[in-house]
Amino acid sequence: MRKDYLPYGKQWLENDDIEAVINVLKSDYLTTGPTIANFEQKVANYVGAKYAVAFSNGTAALHGACFAAGIGEGDEVITTPITFAASANCVSYEGGTVVFADINEVTYNIDPIEIEKKITPQTKAIIPVHFTGQPVQLDEIHAIAKNHKLIVIEDAAHALGAEYKGKKIGALSDMTMFSFHPVKHVTTGEGGVITTNSESYYKKLVQFRSHGITRDMESMTQNDGPWYYDMQFLGYNYRMTDIQAALGLSQMDKLDNFVERRREIVQMYDEAFKDTEYLVTPKQLFEGNSSWHLYVIQLNLDKINSTRKEIFEALVAQNIGVNVHYIPVHTLSYYKELGYKEGSMPKAEALYETIITLPLFPKMTNEDVKDVVITVISELKKVSK
Structure with a gap:
Protein backbone atom coordinates (compact mmCIF):
# COMPACT_ATOMS: atom_id res chain seq x y z
CA MET A 1 0.00 0.00 0.00
CA ASP A 253 2.44 29.49 -19.92
CA LYS A 254 2.61 25.88 -18.70
CA LEU A 255 -0.54 24.56 -20.34
CA ASP A 256 1.08 22.75 -23.25
CA ASN A 257 3.55 21.05 -20.92
CA PHE A 258 0.72 20.04 -18.61
CA VAL A 259 -1.28 18.55 -21.48
CA GLU A 260 1.78 16.73 -22.83
CA ARG A 261 2.40 15.17 -19.42
CA ARG A 262 -1.25 14.11 -19.14
CA ARG A 263 -0.95 12.38 -22.51
CA GLU A 264 2.25 10.62 -21.39
CA ILE A 265 0.49 9.28 -18.31
CA VAL A 266 -2.43 8.06 -20.43
CA GLN A 267 -0.03 6.22 -22.72
CA MET A 268 1.49 4.50 -19.68
CA TYR A 269 -1.98 3.50 -18.44
CA ASP A 270 -3.03 2.25 -21.87
CA GLU A 271 0.11 0.16 -22.25
CA ALA A 272 -0.13 -1.29 -18.75
CA PHE A 273 -3.81 -2.21 -19.06
CA LYS A 274 -3.91 -3.36 -22.69
CA ASP A 275 -3.93 -7.08 -21.86
CA THR A 276 -6.10 -6.82 -18.75
CA GLU A 277 -9.45 -8.56 -19.26
CA TYR A 278 -10.93 -7.08 -16.11
CA LEU A 279 -11.39 -3.57 -17.48
CA VAL A 280 -11.91 -1.50 -20.62
CA THR A 281 -9.69 1.53 -21.24
CA PRO A 282 -11.02 4.77 -22.80
CA LYS A 283 -10.75 5.21 -26.56
CA GLN A 284 -10.43 8.31 -28.74
CA LEU A 285 -12.12 9.16 -31.99
CA PHE A 286 -9.63 9.58 -34.81
CA GLU A 287 -10.62 13.20 -35.49
CA GLY A 288 -10.08 14.33 -31.90
CA ASN A 289 -6.96 14.72 -29.77
CA SER A 290 -7.99 14.64 -26.11
CA SER A 291 -6.35 16.84 -23.50
CA TRP A 292 -7.14 14.11 -20.95
CA HIS A 293 -8.68 15.76 -17.95
CA LEU A 294 -9.85 12.35 -16.74
CA TYR A 295 -8.88 8.72 -17.28
CA VAL A 296 -12.06 6.67 -16.88
CA ILE A 297 -11.98 2.88 -16.94
CA GLN A 298 -14.95 0.54 -17.24
CA LEU A 299 -14.90 -2.54 -15.04
CA ASN A 300 -15.68 -5.79 -16.81
CA LEU A 301 -18.09 -7.04 -14.17
CA ASP A 302 -18.54 -10.31 -16.04
CA LYS A 303 -14.94 -11.20 -15.19
CA ILE A 304 -14.90 -10.32 -11.50
CA ASN A 305 -16.79 -11.43 -8.40
CA SER A 306 -17.21 -7.95 -7.02
CA THR A 307 -19.20 -4.75 -7.35
CA ARG A 308 -17.93 -1.38 -8.49
CA LYS A 309 -18.45 -0.07 -4.95
CA GLU A 310 -16.27 -2.81 -3.48
CA ILE A 311 -13.48 -2.21 -5.99
CA PHE A 312 -13.71 1.54 -5.38
CA GLU A 313 -13.41 1.09 -1.63
CA ALA A 314 -10.53 -1.38 -2.00
CA LEU A 315 -8.54 1.12 -4.10
CA VAL A 316 -9.18 3.95 -1.64
CA ALA A 317 -8.03 1.66 1.20
CA GLN A 318 -4.74 1.32 -0.71
CA ASN A 319 -4.42 5.15 -0.84
CA ILE A 320 -5.35 5.35 -4.52
CA GLY A 321 -7.72 8.31 -4.82
CA VAL A 322 -10.26 7.15 -7.36
CA ASN A 323 -13.53 8.87 -8.17
CA VAL A 324 -16.63 8.38 -10.34
CA HIS A 325 -17.50 10.81 -13.16
CA TYR A 326 -20.44 11.21 -13.35
CA ILE A 327 -23.75 10.27 -11.79
CA PRO A 328 -26.16 10.76 -14.73
CA VAL A 329 -27.72 14.16 -14.19
CA HIS A 330 -31.28 13.07 -14.94
CA THR A 331 -31.13 10.59 -12.01
CA LEU A 332 -30.33 13.27 -9.42
CA SER A 333 -33.17 14.08 -7.03
CA TYR A 334 -33.81 17.60 -8.31
CA TYR A 335 -34.24 16.39 -11.88
CA LYS A 336 -36.32 13.37 -10.90
CA GLU A 337 -38.67 15.75 -9.08
CA LEU A 338 -39.04 17.62 -12.37
CA GLY A 339 -40.16 14.41 -14.06
CA TYR A 340 -36.96 13.05 -15.59
CA LYS A 341 -36.97 9.25 -15.42
CA GLU A 342 -34.38 6.62 -14.66
CA GLY A 343 -34.24 4.22 -17.58
CA SER A 344 -34.63 7.00 -20.14
CA MET A 345 -30.90 7.13 -20.94
CA PRO A 346 -29.95 3.43 -21.04
CA LYS A 347 -26.42 3.81 -22.40
CA ALA A 348 -25.47 6.54 -19.92
CA GLU A 349 -26.98 4.63 -17.02
CA ALA A 350 -25.23 1.39 -18.00
CA LEU A 351 -21.90 3.23 -18.27
CA TYR A 352 -22.33 4.79 -14.83
CA GLU A 353 -22.66 1.36 -13.20
CA THR A 354 -19.17 0.28 -14.33
CA ILE A 355 -16.88 3.34 -14.38
CA ILE A 356 -14.07 4.45 -12.08
CA THR A 357 -11.83 7.48 -12.59
CA LEU A 358 -8.13 6.85 -11.94
CA PRO A 359 -5.67 9.53 -10.78
CA LEU A 360 -4.42 11.76 -13.59
CA PHE A 361 -2.59 15.05 -13.12
CA PRO A 362 0.72 16.45 -14.44
CA LYS A 363 2.59 16.33 -11.14
CA MET A 364 2.17 12.56 -10.93
CA THR A 365 5.50 10.73 -11.17
CA ASN A 366 6.07 7.56 -13.14
CA GLU A 367 6.22 5.77 -9.80
CA ASP A 368 2.76 7.16 -8.97
CA VAL A 369 1.46 5.75 -12.23
CA LYS A 370 3.02 2.37 -11.48
CA ASP A 371 1.40 2.38 -8.03
CA VAL A 372 -2.00 2.93 -9.60
CA VAL A 373 -1.51 0.23 -12.23
CA ILE A 374 -0.17 -2.37 -9.81
CA THR A 375 -2.90 -1.68 -7.27
CA VAL A 376 -5.75 -1.75 -9.81
CA ILE A 377 -4.60 -5.00 -11.40
CA SER A 378 -3.88 -6.59 -8.02
CA GLU A 379 -7.29 -5.71 -6.58
CA LEU A 380 -9.10 -6.95 -9.69
CA LYS A 381 -7.14 -10.22 -9.74
CA LYS A 382 -8.14 -10.86 -6.13
CA VAL A 383 -11.78 -10.97 -7.15
CA SER A 384 -11.42 -12.48 -10.63
CA LYS A 385 -13.73 -15.32 -11.66
Missing part, protein backbone atom coordinates in the same frame (compact mmCIF):
# COMPACT_ATOMS: atom_id res chain seq x y z
CA ARG A 2 1.17 3.54 -0.73
CA LYS A 3 2.26 5.51 2.31
CA ASP A 4 0.61 8.71 1.12
CA TYR A 5 -2.78 9.31 -0.47
CA LEU A 6 -2.75 9.92 -4.23
CA PRO A 7 -5.73 12.11 -5.26
CA TYR A 8 -7.46 11.71 -8.61
CA GLY A 9 -6.58 15.30 -9.54
CA LYS A 10 -4.47 18.14 -8.18
CA GLN A 11 -3.12 21.55 -9.15
CA TRP A 12 0.58 22.17 -9.81
CA LEU A 13 1.71 25.55 -8.50
CA GLU A 14 5.29 26.78 -8.57
CA ASN A 15 7.11 29.85 -7.26
CA ASP A 16 6.44 31.89 -10.39
CA ASP A 17 2.70 31.30 -9.97
CA ILE A 18 2.91 32.52 -6.39
CA GLU A 19 5.00 35.54 -7.41
CA ALA A 20 2.43 36.47 -10.07
CA VAL A 21 -0.30 36.55 -7.42
CA ILE A 22 1.88 38.48 -4.96
CA ASN A 23 2.60 41.11 -7.61
CA VAL A 24 -1.11 41.73 -8.04
CA LEU A 25 -1.62 41.85 -4.28
CA LYS A 26 0.95 44.67 -4.21
CA SER A 27 -0.70 46.50 -7.11
CA ASP A 28 -3.53 49.03 -7.21
CA TYR A 29 -6.10 46.56 -8.56
CA LEU A 30 -7.31 43.41 -6.86
CA THR A 31 -10.39 43.23 -9.08
CA THR A 32 -11.77 44.90 -12.22
CA GLY A 33 -8.19 45.71 -13.20
CA PRO A 34 -5.94 45.15 -16.22
CA THR A 35 -4.79 41.64 -15.31
CA ILE A 36 -8.21 40.23 -16.17
CA ALA A 37 -8.10 41.62 -19.70
CA ASN A 38 -4.56 40.28 -20.13
CA PHE A 39 -5.69 36.82 -19.05
CA GLU A 40 -8.70 36.93 -21.36
CA GLN A 41 -6.50 37.89 -24.28
CA LYS A 42 -4.08 35.06 -23.53
CA VAL A 43 -6.86 32.49 -23.49
CA ALA A 44 -8.41 33.88 -26.67
CA ASN A 45 -5.07 33.84 -28.46
CA TYR A 46 -4.36 30.27 -27.35
CA VAL A 47 -7.62 28.84 -28.71
CA GLY A 48 -7.81 31.15 -31.72
CA ALA A 49 -10.96 33.02 -30.71
CA LYS A 50 -11.65 36.73 -31.17
CA TYR A 51 -12.96 37.20 -27.64
CA ALA A 52 -12.74 35.68 -24.17
CA VAL A 53 -14.80 36.76 -21.16
CA ALA A 54 -13.65 35.65 -17.71
CA PHE A 55 -16.11 34.65 -14.98
CA SER A 56 -15.89 33.75 -11.30
CA ASN A 57 -16.34 30.05 -12.12
CA GLY A 58 -17.26 27.74 -14.96
CA THR A 59 -20.89 27.46 -13.93
CA ALA A 60 -21.28 31.24 -13.99
CA ALA A 61 -19.69 31.24 -17.44
CA LEU A 62 -22.21 28.68 -18.71
CA HIS A 63 -25.02 30.73 -17.20
CA GLY A 64 -23.70 33.77 -19.05
CA ALA A 65 -23.59 31.83 -22.32
CA CYS A 66 -27.21 30.75 -21.91
CA PHE A 67 -28.22 34.35 -21.28
CA ALA A 68 -26.26 35.62 -24.28
CA ALA A 69 -27.89 32.95 -26.43
CA GLY A 70 -31.30 34.27 -25.42
CA ILE A 71 -32.45 31.05 -23.79
CA GLY A 72 -35.63 31.53 -21.81
CA GLU A 73 -38.96 30.05 -20.82
CA GLY A 74 -40.30 27.73 -23.48
CA ASP A 75 -36.89 27.03 -25.00
CA GLU A 76 -35.38 23.56 -24.97
CA VAL A 77 -31.65 22.88 -24.79
CA ILE A 78 -30.14 19.46 -25.48
CA THR A 79 -27.18 18.18 -23.47
CA THR A 80 -25.67 14.94 -22.19
CA PRO A 81 -26.53 13.15 -18.94
CA ILE A 82 -22.87 12.16 -18.41
CA THR A 83 -21.59 15.47 -17.12
CA PHE A 84 -21.49 17.62 -14.00
CA ALA A 85 -24.86 19.11 -13.08
CA ALA A 86 -23.80 22.62 -14.18
CA SER A 87 -24.12 21.68 -17.86
CA ALA A 88 -27.87 21.29 -17.30
CA ASN A 89 -28.41 23.74 -14.45
CA CYS A 90 -27.28 26.69 -16.57
CA VAL A 91 -30.33 26.16 -18.79
CA SER A 92 -32.69 26.08 -15.82
CA TYR A 93 -31.23 29.32 -14.43
CA GLU A 94 -32.62 31.12 -17.49
CA GLY A 95 -35.98 29.34 -17.40
CA GLY A 96 -35.24 26.94 -20.24
CA THR A 97 -36.00 23.22 -20.32
CA VAL A 98 -33.19 20.68 -20.27
CA VAL A 99 -33.47 17.80 -22.74
CA PHE A 100 -31.04 14.92 -22.33
CA ALA A 101 -29.71 12.90 -25.27
CA ASP A 102 -27.95 9.59 -24.68
CA ILE A 103 -24.26 8.92 -25.22
CA ASN A 104 -22.05 7.07 -27.66
CA GLU A 105 -20.96 3.83 -25.98
CA VAL A 106 -17.39 4.09 -27.28
CA THR A 107 -16.55 7.73 -26.59
CA TYR A 108 -18.96 8.38 -23.67
CA ASN A 109 -19.79 11.71 -25.35
CA ILE A 110 -23.24 12.80 -26.45
CA ASP A 111 -24.33 10.95 -29.59
CA PRO A 112 -25.30 13.18 -32.55
CA ILE A 113 -27.85 10.56 -33.63
CA GLU A 114 -29.55 10.88 -30.24
CA ILE A 115 -29.44 14.69 -30.49
CA GLU A 116 -31.33 14.57 -33.77
CA LYS A 117 -34.03 12.43 -32.17
CA LYS A 118 -34.65 15.01 -29.42
CA ILE A 119 -35.08 18.11 -31.57
CA THR A 120 -38.52 19.78 -31.48
CA PRO A 121 -39.81 23.18 -32.62
CA GLN A 122 -38.88 24.46 -29.14
CA THR A 123 -35.22 23.44 -29.38
CA LYS A 124 -32.96 26.49 -29.27
CA ALA A 125 -29.47 25.24 -28.46
CA ILE A 126 -27.18 22.28 -27.93
CA ILE A 127 -24.65 22.06 -25.10
CA PRO A 128 -22.25 19.25 -26.04
CA VAL A 129 -19.74 18.31 -23.35
CA HIS A 130 -16.20 17.21 -24.17
CA PHE A 131 -16.26 14.53 -21.48
CA THR A 132 -12.79 13.70 -20.05
CA GLY A 133 -11.23 16.09 -22.58
CA GLN A 134 -12.18 14.12 -25.69
CA PRO A 135 -13.77 16.36 -28.32
CA VAL A 136 -17.31 15.55 -29.34
CA GLN A 137 -18.23 14.91 -32.97
CA LEU A 138 -18.39 18.60 -33.82
CA ASP A 139 -18.92 18.27 -37.57
CA GLU A 140 -22.04 16.21 -37.04
CA ILE A 141 -23.31 18.47 -34.27
CA HIS A 142 -22.66 21.63 -36.28
CA ALA A 143 -24.52 20.13 -39.25
CA ILE A 144 -27.53 19.42 -37.03
CA ALA A 145 -27.37 22.93 -35.57
CA LYS A 146 -27.17 24.56 -39.00
CA ASN A 147 -30.07 22.50 -40.32
CA HIS A 148 -32.31 23.43 -37.37
CA LYS A 149 -30.92 26.96 -36.76
CA LEU A 150 -29.61 26.10 -33.30
CA ILE A 151 -26.91 27.69 -31.14
CA VAL A 152 -23.99 25.50 -30.03
CA ILE A 153 -22.41 26.18 -26.62
CA GLU A 154 -19.52 23.81 -26.00
CA ASP A 155 -18.93 22.78 -22.40
CA ALA A 156 -15.17 22.37 -22.64
CA ALA A 157 -14.49 22.37 -18.90
CA HIS A 158 -12.41 19.22 -19.49
CA ALA A 159 -10.94 20.16 -22.85
CA LEU A 160 -8.54 23.11 -22.67
CA GLY A 161 -5.69 22.15 -24.99
CA ALA A 162 -7.73 19.52 -26.85
CA GLU A 163 -7.94 19.57 -30.65
CA TYR A 164 -10.59 18.64 -33.18
CA LYS A 165 -9.25 17.87 -36.66
CA GLY A 166 -6.11 19.85 -35.92
CA LYS A 167 -7.87 22.94 -34.51
CA LYS A 168 -7.91 23.91 -30.86
CA ILE A 169 -11.21 23.58 -29.04
CA GLY A 170 -12.44 27.07 -28.21
CA ALA A 171 -13.18 28.86 -31.49
CA LEU A 172 -15.24 26.30 -33.40
CA SER A 173 -18.79 26.94 -32.11
CA ASP A 174 -20.92 29.94 -31.14
CA MET A 175 -19.53 29.90 -27.59
CA THR A 176 -17.19 27.66 -25.59
CA MET A 177 -16.74 27.41 -21.83
CA PHE A 178 -13.52 26.49 -20.04
CA SER A 179 -13.12 25.88 -16.30
CA PHE A 180 -10.13 26.71 -14.11
CA HIS A 181 -10.97 24.68 -11.00
CA PRO A 182 -7.81 23.25 -9.34
CA VAL A 183 -8.26 19.78 -10.88
CA LYS A 184 -8.47 21.19 -14.42
CA HIS A 185 -5.60 21.73 -16.87
CA VAL A 186 -4.71 25.14 -15.47
CA THR A 187 -6.18 26.80 -12.41
CA THR A 188 -7.22 30.22 -11.15
CA GLY A 189 -8.50 28.70 -7.89
CA GLU A 190 -12.06 29.01 -9.12
CA GLY A 191 -12.82 30.55 -12.47
CA GLY A 192 -14.19 30.12 -15.93
CA VAL A 193 -14.23 31.76 -19.34
CA ILE A 194 -16.40 31.93 -22.43
CA THR A 195 -14.63 32.21 -25.78
CA THR A 196 -16.50 33.38 -28.87
CA ASN A 197 -16.03 34.96 -32.27
CA SER A 198 -19.26 36.96 -31.95
CA GLU A 199 -19.02 40.61 -30.92
CA SER A 200 -22.70 40.55 -29.97
CA TYR A 201 -22.26 37.61 -27.60
CA TYR A 202 -19.09 39.19 -26.22
CA LYS A 203 -20.83 42.43 -25.26
CA LYS A 204 -23.74 40.61 -23.63
CA LEU A 205 -21.38 38.38 -21.63
CA VAL A 206 -19.33 41.31 -20.33
CA GLN A 207 -22.43 43.16 -19.19
CA PHE A 208 -24.11 40.05 -17.76
CA ARG A 209 -21.19 39.24 -15.45
CA SER A 210 -21.42 42.69 -13.86
CA HIS A 211 -25.07 43.12 -12.83
CA GLY A 212 -26.26 44.03 -16.33
CA ILE A 213 -24.66 47.43 -15.84
CA THR A 214 -23.09 49.50 -18.61
CA ARG A 215 -21.18 52.78 -18.80
CA ASP A 216 -21.32 52.81 -22.59
CA MET A 217 -22.68 56.26 -23.46
CA GLU A 218 -23.96 55.14 -26.86
CA SER A 219 -26.23 52.47 -25.38
CA MET A 220 -27.75 54.68 -22.64
CA THR A 221 -30.79 56.91 -23.06
CA GLN A 222 -29.80 59.11 -20.12
CA ASN A 223 -26.47 60.53 -18.94
CA ASP A 224 -26.27 62.66 -15.79
CA GLY A 225 -22.48 63.00 -15.89
CA PRO A 226 -19.17 61.09 -15.92
CA TRP A 227 -20.24 59.03 -12.90
CA TYR A 228 -23.40 57.76 -14.55
CA TYR A 229 -24.14 54.15 -15.35
CA ASP A 230 -27.27 52.23 -16.31
CA MET A 231 -28.51 48.76 -15.44
CA GLN A 232 -30.20 47.51 -18.60
CA PHE A 233 -31.11 43.97 -17.57
CA LEU A 234 -30.83 41.67 -14.57
CA GLY A 235 -27.23 40.50 -14.49
CA TYR A 236 -25.09 38.96 -11.79
CA ASN A 237 -21.85 39.63 -9.98
CA TYR A 238 -19.87 36.91 -11.74
CA ARG A 239 -16.60 38.80 -12.08
CA MET A 240 -13.20 37.16 -11.84
CA THR A 241 -10.62 38.95 -9.67
CA ASP A 242 -7.21 40.15 -10.81
CA ILE A 243 -5.74 37.80 -8.20
CA GLN A 244 -7.29 34.84 -9.99
CA ALA A 245 -6.35 36.18 -13.41
CA ALA A 246 -2.71 36.61 -12.38
CA LEU A 247 -2.53 32.96 -11.41
CA GLY A 248 -4.22 32.02 -14.67
CA LEU A 249 -1.76 34.06 -16.74
CA SER A 250 1.16 32.27 -15.12
CA GLN A 251 -0.47 28.87 -15.49
CA MET A 252 -1.29 29.38 -19.18
